[in-house]
Amino acid sequence: MLQFVIGGLKSGAIYALVALGFTVVFAATGAINFAQGEFFMLGGMFAAFFVRLGLPLPLAAVSAILVTTAIGAAFELAAVRPIKDGD
Structure with missing residues (x-):
């Protein structure tokens, strides 16, 4: 039983962090970033x-x-920043 509780808490914490990230991005930009x-x-x-x-x-x-961060940074430089600077 304790194993299920701990597993549920870990899964819930991961989902909460992802939801918090959506909230922070939406508050900063006014757009939902899927x-x-x-x-x-x-x-x-x-x-x-x-x-x-x-x-x-x-x-x-x-x-x-590290790899995901590098891909995210490259995506930001190649796609997001040119669109953002174009406004």
């Missing part, structure tokens, strides 16, 4: 990929964060 959910999923997929390559889970998680 790409945040895509980057959340991308990080999980990279972590699973790195674990599949044989990396230990902590190293795979850090690697996934």
Whole structure:
């Protein structure tokens, strides 16, 4: 029973952090950015990929964060900033 409670709390905390991110982005920009959910999923997929390559889970998680951050920064520079500066 305790295992289910702890698992539920962990899942709830993850969903709460994603929802908080949506709220912060909406408050700052006035627009809902659904790409945040895509980057959340991308990080999980990279972590699973790195674990599949044989990396230990902590190293795979850090690697996934770094790769996802780099992709997000590149996306911001290539797509978001030109549109934002065009206004």
